[in-house]
Amino acid sequence: MVTITEIAEALGITPSTVSRALNGSPRVKPSTREAVEKMAAEMGYERNVVASNLRRGRSDIVGIIVPRINREFFSSVIGGAEKVLNEAGLSVLICQTLERFDAEVRALRTLRNNRVSGVILSHAIESRDGSHVAEILGDQIPLVQFDRVFSELPGAKVVNDNFQGAYAATKHLIEQGYRRIGTLAGYMTSEAYVQRLEGYRAALADASLEPAAEFVDTIIPETGREAALQALAAGCDALYSAGDFSALGAIQALQEKGVRIPEDFGIVGTANESFTALMSPSLSSLALKASDIGRAAARAFLDGASDGETVIPMELIIRQSSNKNNLWQK
Amino acid sequence: MVTITEIAEALGITPSTVSRALNGSPRVKPSTREAVEKMAAEMGYERNVVASNLRRGRSDIVGIIVPRINREFFSSVIGGAEKVLNEAGLSVLICQTLERFDAEVRALRTLRNNRVSGVILSHAIESRDGSHVAEILGDQIPLVQFDRVFSELPGAKVVNDNFQGAYAATKHLIEQGYRRIGTLAGYMTSEAYVQRLEGYRAALADASLEPAAEFVDTIIPETGREAALQALAAGCDALYSAGDFSALGAIQALQEKGVRIPEDFGIVGTANESFTALMSPSLSSLALKASDIGRAAARAFLDGASDGETVIPMELIIRQSSNKNNLWQK
DNA sequence: GCAATTTGTGCAAACGTTTGTATCTTTGTC
């Protein structure tokens, strides 16, 4: 591996000048800069980033910590952030916590010890507050939180507009002619689900309708099945589900009962999981705009934005499961 | 940030002894080791890994390069590898190429410049050979390839037993009583798909059956739909698909034609994508055992295994779409 | 009890870069 010292020797100058030349310092004469660049290219020089990081006290790496990388949402966030950061000359170090608190702590330590220049984070379910983050990162390393955020922590935050999204999804069901609309609301320990529930209620209230049924539970197919049957018994003709998996379970349970979707019953899910487009009937879903969130988080870091909260609108994807009036094909 | 020098001063010894104590060198007296450890804990010392990496010439990071992290297969491989490597005290740096050659080159450079102690790699589609890998990594950084491998490159390789898997899937269809079995074979530029086609043919041959139809095309829902209709017209009663997405398309097309699955027609897909369990009928699929591959790749790296090829068996997951005789519920 | 060995520490030089300060060279001004 060739070093700047070798380049300096080859040119009869000193390593410091070579360093400055390669880093675009205005303190070196254009002609020597060119000579250095030429020689560096010739000798196949590449900066030893480890040495550089040691000297500078930080690296050009941004750490991204997510609960799981195999979730459409998180991998898309990473994709969006990576693109913006790469364009800015930064690399990305991805860590997954598998929803575990101790893994989150470990990841934060690893990142800090590698002197990353920033951390983009969505918390593990097991994390109940942000004290560990503050403790580990200190105030040296900028933090950007997204989706699952703790408001007590400093730094930028990027979140979905869950209220607006759920409002739009519910309004869509109303416009399709459904009248007794229930919801599968998710667990209320997460801010996002609370806001979705509120958006649902607000849309109904604005249309002078009453919530027909509210099921507060985890968002998995089984709870969806059960809730759907109860909703049916209670006379519901539509459901807004705060998750796609529970919506899937609901559809399966209803189909087994011979309920026609969307003619007799409308359903909208949330998250736009990849399977929603593949089902039959395909599932209308409130998409999270994950790439936008990733991009926004990366930009917030690059801009050094402190403490601001960026709210990303959600997008309603209308497919068969709620398209009673056949607005268009999807 | 506290340094070993500060610990040394606090104890009236030298940094070198502190370093040796913390690294478990046998050259330090147990009593001083304990004193150092106690003081380090008290002062909240954590090793500056950047400095350590510079001095040692390498880091405790293993790079993993995959085409995309949002594929069930790749994220599971990463998960498996991560677990094994973390237990060995190594961190993981994940890069995605989005199937692009230049991104693969960039990723390799980043990893080498960060002095990773090894690279675990599955190639981008755009990569036609492995010369760039050899050139960038040299013979200093060990390489482990998985799934998409170039045999000309040195180092360990971990692959699926595609032949065995496709053989088992086809045999299963035969055992279920299907007789005119076709296949959706995938594109033949990939070794994996070639082997699956061969496994399919071998199973038929061993049962004295003829291939009823072979569709060589990309593995997406649309080609699956089309192929299924042609297969139906040709009198097929079953299909082995080298991908789940094309199997999904096939099922949808057949259902629209009123064909009952699995009574009239059996289908087995490949990859065990998450949606296969969610469909109705649920899709039997040949699972790739991604975690096993990840674990095997990590172990191959840790063992310093050179040049060996590890073949991981595939696992047939029987669900409704091929379960004509109702062997068991799934 | 002396030499030979083992055991435990210290010393100092790396690893390759960056950067504050000093030094040297050029240019411009009167």
Added chain:
DNA sequence: GACAAAGATACAAACGTTTGCACAAATTGC
């Protein structure tokens, strides 16, 4: 032509660790 200012480069120290070698003290063998 002298002097100041600016422009360009050199010097040297630092970043925090690791590690070969030297050295002292403690242990062993005869």
